[in-house]
Amino acid sequence: MTENDNDNELRIAVVGAGPAGVYSSDIFLRELAKRGADLGLPGHARIDLFEKLPVPFGLVRYGVAPDHPAIKFIADALEKTLDNPDIHLYCDVEFGRDVTLDDLLARYDEVLFATGAVADKLLTIPGADLDGVHGAARFVEWYDGYPTGARTWPLDAESVAVIGGGNVAMDVARELVRNADDLKERTDIPDNVYEGIAQNKARELHLFIRRGVAQAKFSVQELREMEKLPGVQLIINEDDFELDDQTIEVAGQDKLTRQMVEELFVIREMAEDMEDAGGVDFEGNPAPRKYYLHFNAAPTEVLGQDGHVVGLRVEHTQTGADGVMRHTGEFVDYPVGAVYHAIGYKPASVPGVAYDERRSVLANVDGRIIDNPASSDETGDAAVCPRLYATGWAKRGPVGLIGSTKSDALAIVGNMLEDLAQGGLPAKDRDPGSIDRLLDERGVRPIDFAGWKRVDAYERAEGAKEGRDHKKVIDPDQMRSLALG
Known part of the structure; x- marks a missing residue:
């Protein structure tokens, strides 16, 4: 030119x-x-x-x-x-x-x-500053190997709460109950993430969604991924799925909402089958981890002791067909050792x-x-x-x-x-x-496109050694060294 x-x-x-x-x-x-x-x-x-x-x-x-x-x-x-x-x-x-x-x-x-x-919207309920309260963004950075993210993560709570009604909340909840070996086999996670998840002590996970089944913002794909978690029993509250005719009619007017609601009812049937079989996962195997799905549940306070999370107070809500959430004044305290919030970036x-x-x-x-x-x-x-x-x-x-x-x-x-x-x-x-x-x-x-390709080639070669497509490089200096030669 x-x-x-x-x-x-x-x-x-x-x-x-x-x-x-x-x-x-x-x-x-x-x-x-x-x-x-x-x-x-x-x-x-x-x-x-x-x-x-x-x-x-x-x-x-x-x-x-x-x-x-x-x-x-x-x-x-x-x-x-x-x-x-x-x-x-x-x-x-x-x-x-x-x-x-x-x-x-x-x-x-x-x-x-x-x-x-790059940052979480702030959780503004009392107790949000307690040790053991985590924003989704930082946790995602850890399990995705963000170059400047944390290299270790505290996964020592046996009971964990996740707050949020969208796809990020679903991602966070799923990773908190994942089987480490299954995740390593299927993905590009680095060694530090595999080791962290392998030591995860969580046996109970509670996902709290403020509004009802018809007002959640999950994609169908997210729900289908939740359905196939090895070693995890899904547990729902039957009352959450009692939708009136007007709510069903309104949900049916939007294709994506209709598909989401239909998939949630599939999950309800799965949860019933898992319970009837004595607490099993989607393949009928014993499920050492329990995943509770709570709709119409608005967290109002993180409970603490000695500066650390010991529980989450949740108000039962009611959601009409118009999507408006109404408070009931009925509260339940859940004993949890960690709270993750995925309420927006x-x-x-x-x-x-x-x-x-x-x-x-x-x-x-x-x-x-x-x-x-x-x-x-x-x-x-x-x-x-x-x-x-x-x-x-x-x-x-x-x-x-x-x-x-x-x-x-x-x-x-x-x-x-x-x-x-x-x-x-x-x-x-x-x-x-x-x-x-x-x-x-x-x-x-x-670092130009050719430099990226050198990083990618290295990740593929490292993954191939373990029978995987990729194994992610997480150290930024190593990335620069690989890219710039």
């Missing part, structure tokens, strides 16, 4: 190489090929994808339980997207530390933030970009970054920050499945192309080598 070609090439920076960032990069190139000529835009674009971790894939690698069977296929699809000469991967480059907003705006026509979520803030604390997102309207968080609703008087965009959880908060980021990205990319068609190519520095020189001057050694 000649210097003039560089001048006529769109240049896009994407911050975050998780599913939202990778999908958006792919969709941008596809939509440019489809619509670019009609919009009067150049036919070619270079996308530079910046990731603070030494390896890509974000949520897929570090935010989802390792025993999800679909994860391998999603990761393979993301990798195929990255193997594109128009997409350049810059891992181990942290926005705000290694590059700034001004650095990117000088070199790129538009900047898209796909930064995901808080998407990361970004240096130089306004943050909407109310919605826990980068301040935006329809994906366009704005400078006034108070106006980031549809009726507000928003002041748009030109050339800055958000997608995925950074835009909408931590809702939706991984695949839902595709439709989100399509809408944002449409806005980006239309804005470019009106505003031209504003980046002053159009030399594609400029960013590399800048990073080199600052002593930053980015």
